[in-house]
Amino acid sequence: MKTFESFNFNGKKALVRVDFNVPLDERFHITDTMRIDAAIPTIMKILKDGGSVILMSHLGRPKEGPAEKFSLKHLLPYLKEKTGTEVLFANDCIGEEAKQLSANLKGGQILLLENLRFYKQEEKGDEEFASKLASLGDVYVNDAFGTAHRAHASTAIIARFFPENKMFGYIMENEVKSIDKVLKNAESPFTAILGGAKVSGKIEIINNLIGKVDNLLIGGGMMFTFIKALGGEVGSSLVEEDLLQLARETSDKAEANNVRLYIPQDTIIADAFSNDAARSESKSTHIPEGWMGLDIGPEAIRAYREVILNSKTILWNGPMGVFEMPHFEAGTKAIAEAVAEATQKGAFSLIGGGDSVAAINKYNLKDKVSYVSTGGGAMLEYIEGKELPGVAAIKK
Numbered sequence: 001m002k003t004f005e006s007f008n009f010n011g012k013k014a015l016v017r018v019d020f021n022v023p024l025d026e027r028f029h030i031t032d033t034m035r036i037d038a039a040i041p042t043i044m045k046i047l048k049d050g051g052s053v054i055l056m057s058h059l060g061r062p063k064e065g066p067a068e069k070f071s072l073k074h075l076l077p078y079l080k081e082k083t084g085t086e087v088l089f090a091n092d093c094i095g096e097e098a099k100q101l102s103a104n105l106k107g108g109q110i111l112l113l114e115n116l117r118f119y120k121q122e123e124k125g126d127e128e129f130a131s132k133l134a135s136l137g138d139v140y141v142n143d144a145f146g147t148a149h150r151a152h153a154s155t156a157i158i159a160r161f162f163p164e165n166k167m168f169g170y171i172m173e174n175e176v177k178s179i180d181k182v183l184k185n186a187e188s189p190f191t192a193i194l195g196g197a198k199v200s201g202k203i204e205i206i207n208n209l210i211g212k213v214d215n216l217l218i219g220g221g222m223m224f225t226f227i228k229a230l231g232g233e234v235g236s237s238l239v240e241e242d243l244l245q246l247a248r249e250t251s252d253k254a255e256a257n258n259v260r261l262y263i264p265q266d267t268i269i270a271d272a273f274s275n276d277a278a279r280s281e282s283k284s285t286h287i288p289e290g291w292m293g294l295d296i297g298p299e300a301i302r303a304y305r306e307v308i309l310n311s312k313t314i315l316w317n318g319p320m321g322v323f324e325m326p327h328f329e330a331g332t333k334a335i336a337e338a339v340a341e342a343t344q345k346g347a348f349s350l351i352g353g354g355d356s357v358a359a360i361n362k363y364n365l366k367d368k369v370s371y372v373s374t375g376g377g378a379m380l381e382y383i384e385g386k387e388l389p390g391v392a393a394i395k396k
C-alpha cells in the first residue's frame with residue numbers, strides 16, 4: 001500500500017474523494033466548515049508537489065437527480081479562500097465538460113466535480129459510473145472517512161481502476177491509525193466509556209469491546225436497560241424492554257472475560273424530560289415511579305473519574321446524560337474533563353460518535369484529547385469490528 005506522504009504527485013492528476021457534506025443555510029452559506037477544513041492539508045500536499053486535484057464529494061441526500069440546494073458549487077468561494085487557488089467547477093461529475101476540464105488541468109490547479117449523488121449509480125456502487133469517474137485522474141486518494149462504511153462507486157468501487165495508484169489521504173490515514181491503535185494495540189488499562197440514548201445502537205460495539213477492554217463504563221439512557229435487567233427499579237427512565245435479556249447476557253459475558261462493567265451507583269432524576277423539570281438525586285436501582293434518570297450522579301462521577309485517570313487507553317462514545325440541557329450536563333462534562341486530564345497524564349484517548357464529539361467541542365477540550373474521530377457511522381462500524389468497504393478497497 002502506498003503512503004500519501006511519500007508519494008510524489010508531480011505531474012499527476014489526483015482524484016480525491018472528500019467528505020464535503022457540509023450544512024448550508026437557506027442562502028447556501030456553509031454553517032460548519034469543519035469537514036472542508038479537515039481536507040485542506042491533503043489538497044495542499046498534492047498541489048505543493050506539483051500535482052492537480054480533482055475533488056469528488058456528495059452533499060446532502062438528493063432524491064431525483066440535480067437540485068440547486070445540493071449543488072457543490074456553493075462551496076467554491078470558501079474553497080478558493082482556504083486554498084488560495086482558483087477552483088474550477090464541472091457542472092456534471094461525469095460527461096464531456098468534466099473530461100475536458102480534467103484533461104486541461106495543470107499542476108497546482110483544482111477542479112471540483114458536481115455532487116456525485118445526482119447519479120443514483122453512486123450509492124448503488126455502479127462499476128460503469130465508477131469507471132467514468134476513474135478516467136478523469138491518474139491516482140485515487142480516498143480521504144472521506146465519513147462515508148468509508150459505504151460501498152459506493154466513489155468510495156470503494158473506483159479503487160479497482162487504480163490497482164497500483166490508490167491510497168488514503170491524511171484524514172483517512174489518521175482515522176484508521178487512531179482506531180487501530182485502540183482496537184489492536186491498546187496499552188492497558190484500557191477503558192471504554194459508552195453512553196448515549198439506547199443500548200440497541202451500541203450492543204455490537206459492547207460485544208466487540210468485551211475481550212479487549214479492562215473496564216467498561218456505562219452511562220446515558222442505555223444504563224437503565226442494564227439496571228432494570230439486573231433487577232433495579234428505574235421509574236420512567238428510558239428502557240428497551242426487548243433488550244433486557246441481551247443486557248443480562250452482556251453483563252455475564254463481561255464477567256466471564258474479566259471485564260469490569262461499571263454501572264452508575266447514582267442518578268440525577270427529573271419528573272419530566274425537560275431542563276426545567278423538578279430534579280433530585282437517587283440510587284440508580286431505586287428510581288421512584290414517575291421519575292426518570294437524565295444524568296449520572298456525583299458518586300458515579302467520582303468512581304468513573306478514578307477509573308479514567310488510571311487508564312492508559314480510553315475510548316469514549318456517547319454522552320453520560322442529556323447534556324444538551326444545562327441541568328443534566330454535569331456527568332458528561334466531568335467525564336470529558338477526566339478524559340482530557342488522563343490524556344495530559346499520558347493516556348491515548350479516542351473520542352468518536354456524533355454526540356460525544358459535540359460534547360468535547362462544547363467544553364473546548366478538542367485539543368486536550370488524543371484524537372477526535374470525524375466519521376460518526378463509519379467510526380461506530382469500525383469499532384463494531386466490521387470491515388469498512390472504503391478502507392478495504394485501499395488496503396487490498
Ligand code: AMP
Nearest residue numbers: 196197198220221293294318321322355
Ligand atoms: P446516541 O446518539 O445514541 O449516542 O445518543 C445521544 C443522545 O442520548 C443525546 O441526545 C442525549 O441527550 C441522549 N441521552 C443521554 N442520556 C440520556 C438519558 N438518561 N435519557 C434519555 N436520553 C439520554
